[in-house]
Amino acid sequence: MSITAKPLTSSSRARRKNRWRPASILRRLPWWIATAVLGIGAALWVYPFLWMVSASLKDPLEVFASGLELIPESAIWENYSRAWNEAQFGKYLLNTLIITAWTVVLVVVRCAMAGYVLGRKNFYGKKIVLGVLIATLFVPTGYTIIPVVDITQKLGLLNSLTGVVIALSGSAHVAAILLYAGYFRGLPRELEEAAVVDGAGFFSVFFRVMMPLANPVTATVTLLTFMATWNAFFLPLVFTFSRPDLRTLSVGMLAFVGENSIDWSGMAAGAVISLLPIVLLFMFLQRYFVEGIAGAVKS
């Protein structure tokens, strides 16, 4: 909000006085109706998560007996230890963390490097590389999954976390490359020239000068890749068929309800364990999430 040069104090005082006059209430009525409607909507949007947290703290029988009650009679933390140990959500969490961390690092490095040369350099074959990237921007996982499994098998990486990491960081992420390319292209060329005069080579110009400048893009790419990898399902599902110990949270969850369809509170506890990290991250870095996604429509 910008501050205008109006006599603010007197007008706001007048407004405050007017607030409860019938005309003013009538004028504000549409906004209160809108607030009420959006309030109900927002409650509906958050409710499944509240229900989930509540069910995760209830006694397994209580979930059935009083399903609508959001506050449990007494918090049963044992559900969490059951999900963590017996249902192996602890292990799934670790697998997911490992896969996500490696994928994010690989994607950032690979996409920044490609984006740098595509955005800032001219070379023979650039149009072909760009063309192929753009043409495959929206390829769905279901289309490529069979050859991806086949090639991973041939490389001997099927049924390993490495295989999942490589497949997840290898496919897609064209948007990240384009994001870096656009950003690097907009930087003034004096930056590089100064570094070159100082005797920096191609490699150190990139890592010492350009990469630190691209921190805003790196933040966005990290966040979006983190979200995509944490939430990935199809690929980890297919890659860990014969290795239950390598399941990620999303795959483990499906397996868990397949085996224990009556343990609602265990299911809910597992869901909370799976979602808490990403939701916390969102709460702290909300602005970046929103900006990263809004960028898609602006570009």
Added chain:
Amino acid sequence: MSVAELAKSETTVEPVANRGKRRRFGRTDIWIWAFLTPTVVMYGLYTVYPIVASYWYSFVEWNGFEAEKTWVGLRNYQEVMADPLFWNTFKITIMFMVVTVPVKVISTLLVAVLLNSPKMPFRSLFRTAFFLPVVTTTAIVGVVMQFVFDPASGPVNLLLLKLGIVDEGINFLGDSSSALWTVVGVYTWKWFGITLIYWLAALQTIPDELYEAARIDGASSTDVMRRITLPLLKPFTVIITLLTLESTLKIFDLMLTMTGGGPYYSTEVVEIYIYRWAFAATVPQLGFASAAAVIFGLFVCFVGLFQLIGIRMAKKAGNFS
């Protein structure tokens, strides 16, 4: 920043001495390709090769990743085309699209216009609430939703029973007439925030001065909406609709975890069909599944082309860079 600009860009930042001999494969070119190598190799292996290989696989009979492939020509295609369940998946995908896209695009626009107004109380709180499901894991949400819509003890049915709307729990996901629409509802709920953010970003491109000028001229809020907001949003409407359309093709995670494609294939979208034949069958039919995948790929390609044309038109139509 558009892709076309990027391809055209002539930004050379090489030192002056290197200019002029750009055609020669110099040391800089070695560096350039060294920087591209990770992308070329990984992207090549995991995206480009699979696209090409799918075509080859679709011409073979192949029952498992370790089994031998035998050339069968067009037989897989004939079989896929003759399978009513395959066409059923397209029908479901299109039904899903036709209902979800307009509902989502219009409802998010309405909420975005409200949230964009400075007079609206609790704006950021509402935005956070609507965006929250977007960041959560689709597969986990899908599993939780199975329970939320449970016919006996799920909270949705408990509420309906308590309010006296129904006499006995509705089997939302177990009934082939309601399963798809339940997933449509959950999908809209899950991805509402993303379209909302698109609209908010679009609305922010409209300068405040326009609204102020309209207010001074005494325009009513309906006038402002009709004469200023909607016309200026037109190019964005095309893009947002297309992005939403494209995202409805990716519903594997939610469908598999909520319904698994059932009951009686009533929610089986193409990706689940491929998954079923390639991974969930006792004897995998990888060639057959590849043929289905190729047809699906062509369909997506068609949607993508449609998208490109749409974006071109949107760019022509307006102040859009």
